[in-house]
Amino acid sequence: AAVRACGGAWRRTWQRGAGGPGPAPRGQHAVACNARGGAVPAGKSGLAPWVPVVGLEIHAQISSNSKLFSGSQVQFAAPPNSLVSFFDASLPGTLPVLNRRCVEAAVMTGLALNCSINKKSLFDRKHYFYADLPAGYQITQQRVPIAVNGSLSYSLCIDNKMSQMVTKTVRIKQIQLEQDSGKSLHDDTRSQTLVDLNRAGVGLMEVVMEPDMCCGEEAAAAVRELQLILQTLGSSQAVMAEGQLRVDANVSVHHPGEPYGVRTEVKNINSIRFLAKAVDYEIQRQIEELEHGGTILNETRAFDSKLGCTVPMRDKEGKQDYRFMPEPNLPPLILYDAKSLPANMNHQQVVNIDWIHERLPDLPSVKRAKLVEQYGILPEHSFTLLNEDGLAEFFENVVKQTQMKPKKVIGWIINDLLSHLKQHSLTVKESPVSSFLLADLLNLLVKKDISSTAAKQVLAELWKGEGKTPLEIVKEKKLGLIQDQKELEQICQAVIDRQENEVITMVLG
């Protein structure tokens, strides 16, 4: 049995003990990951080690003007129930009408994740009673989703060093279109539940990843890459804090060579950092539970970010039977490519996969390769550039406007600009120093008008955002390097003249 290995700092290898059931086959390393770097119990009496298995289900809210099946607007934090159409409130007699933009977003995403796009996909109803699900069912794609069998490559660093990156791949099982639910707000003091249907019916892409990951860090890296891809495509804004990207993790552990263990589903993870924590906690918890002779329940657990642990969710009583059935009000979703596109078809009526494919923007991996190639920067720097929205563009703009070599510019971007922005929790767009100003400053440096130390002083002034140019600051603060021989001599003379005693001492030896 092949065992996936996690690299780097998290790698811990257990050999089967001599007292174990048998020697481990050569070269087979059973591996457990522990992102916290702490000790994973190696097993009482030196038994076999544990292999964690992590799969993800990610709901990405589609960035679109209107909802998946209705004309209501999509907007975050609008007044409660202000974006609700008759269909969203499930008024009797209303019917779903598929939003073309949502289909295109899903096709784009599917293509970007190397999926095969199903030319015919189907919609199904998934039934359950919940206050924020007005129709009593969610329209989803259970039988035939819009995209299947893709993959996502992501990189992570080994030994927590940016200089050692490895690329991994997770298989994408499918992408399905479905409706978002509304929101229930529980008012415990008045024992009331208030329902906001603004979100009800917003388009979601559910991206189902195969259980190809084995620790929190891998999960986090994969989600981060997905997030970048979605944002590059514009198919989702994918801001986790705003619920546009919601990640559920399926976690299990097992011994190498044995079938997968019972898995738990961890929900309520609202940042990438917490994803890594939640997964690692859950792996650890399961191992400890099993080591102590316990069993793992097939249950849904919630991540408590304050306590840093997962707790069982109470709301589900036993297993739900969703009583799936085909959605009778939506005909099969038919997509076309250049070959199958009927000649007399109205363009507004069809979605052409090839057309979308040709117009896909450069994906993050391609952008990174181009940055490395074009500017000769280090691969890890290309990751940093893409990790911040707008940073790569900022970098490129600076490069365009300065004679400084890109390799040097990158240092200023990452060490000075980025760290300052991070310190002050600013986005690149909010930077008080524009690419133009920074280029201006770097040009002074290149021309040796100022020293590197002076440049940092100027930059510190620039952060204040007072509208001064670097040159003005240099003049004001007299930070310029003096290149006139006579002037330098005069300054030296003046210094010597002022320090008569010392000069005499030195001359006398």
Add this chain to the structure above:
Amino acid sequence: AALRGEWMRLQVSAALKEGHVTPTELCQRCLSLIKSTKFLNAYITVAEESALKQAEESEERYRRGQPLGVLDGIPIAVKDNFNTAGIETTCASNMLKGYISPYNATVVQKLLDQGAVLLGKTNLDEFAMGSGSTDGVFGPVRSPWSYSRQYKEKSVPKSHSEDEDSNWVITGGSSGGSAAAVSSFTCFAALGSDTGGSTRNPAAHCGVVGLKPTYGLISRHGLIPLVNSMDVPGILTRCVDDAAVVLGSLAGHDPKDSTTIQDNFKPFQLPNLTDVSKLSIGIPKEYHAPGLSSEILALWSKAADLFKNAGAKVIEVSLPHTRYSIVCYHVLCTAEVASNMARFDGLEYGHRSDINKSTESMYAATRREGFNDVVRGRILSGNYFLLKQNYENYFVKAQKVRRLIANDFAKVFGSGVDILLTPTTLSDAAPYTEFIKEDNRTRSAQDDILTQAANMAGLPAINVPTALSERGLPVGLQFIGRSFQEKQLLTVAKWFEKQVKFPMIQLEEVKRHDHGVFQHQKSASFS
């Protein structure tokens, strides 16, 4: 017959155009007839005020010489499972009692846009689940024929001591209110819905034309669904020509209903067929079903002979899977019902129980109080069929059978048959007291047997009133056509209608109350 011909010429639309009658007069007469026939229980809501206002607007258009078309000023009624903005839409259920929809169903909007005057909402079985119009929360609908001279003369009261009233017969259903409304002259056309025969069955029992168009030809947006994959808005009129006019005003793509066809629909006028010799009429032998009354069987053969004698090719055909349609329908219908009814939880609209211990207990109480036994029973069966462990064995199989049933029709039509001729019902209408001896499920299964296969296959079908039974009650025959071939279907139906000369209902009650002055009301046609 001569009289009927005269009425035909006295077309209401023409009368309106020529100013012989004004829309307001027409509307007022209908409203007063509705009042005098209140005992039929055909209407749940009468929208007197808005109807008169619409009539007034129509009158103004006629005055300016700019009527909107044939339907302008024509009083119509709509089954109470179509949404009507500002007028209560109840589905004859406690669940929606008092519910006022904020929007019009597309078909209602289309009728209003063409100047029709909406008189009110007609009675039905709760959520259209039934075949008698006896199972609604507002009580059963009585067939106007119960009070006709024809029925009274022929049906001998069992005993003199018995209340005369106990002999009244049902309208059939579930669009019984609409059928009764058309048949009692309180409106000129009505909308019904047809899922397994709900338009054609009451049309047959009430002696009116009932058209179930091809699935996808008319928008369902705003029709509160029973079975989405089979529901079609139905048209009830007094003659085939009128049905064609209403069809023309309703058919066509609706962006709000993704299951409507994209192709443009061109309204048509029905030609007067003189030669049927090129027609091939199929007689499906499976429609010779158990329980088919000898009377109807005889009528059916007579009708076949009529075509044969006129030179048409009449051949026996087989639709072998039709006999599975009842069980198949049961599974598919209840499954969709279970799903469609899930939205009635008391949160957004409709009835909400006072029990509020928890959300779940409120749901349960709301649904128990809001739905009748029939609805609850279907929800239970449907959920059972949809359970993961049952889905393959029931739902998927039923879908396969449905495909086989549809294929049967395709084969027959592929073999050159143009139209199928069948009975619409097994017998004439049963007295209410007889009808309620059996439960709703048994009744629906029996009564839909001849009609529901057309829904399974999505085909257009029409009931044409044919003759009176020995008891003096209407009996109709059904024509089933090819998909989207409404024009051919209606043309043949019109020819048949002309041959059989179905008698006009002689309503003593109406006469008694209204002195029989309503020429226009009684004209068979408005177009």
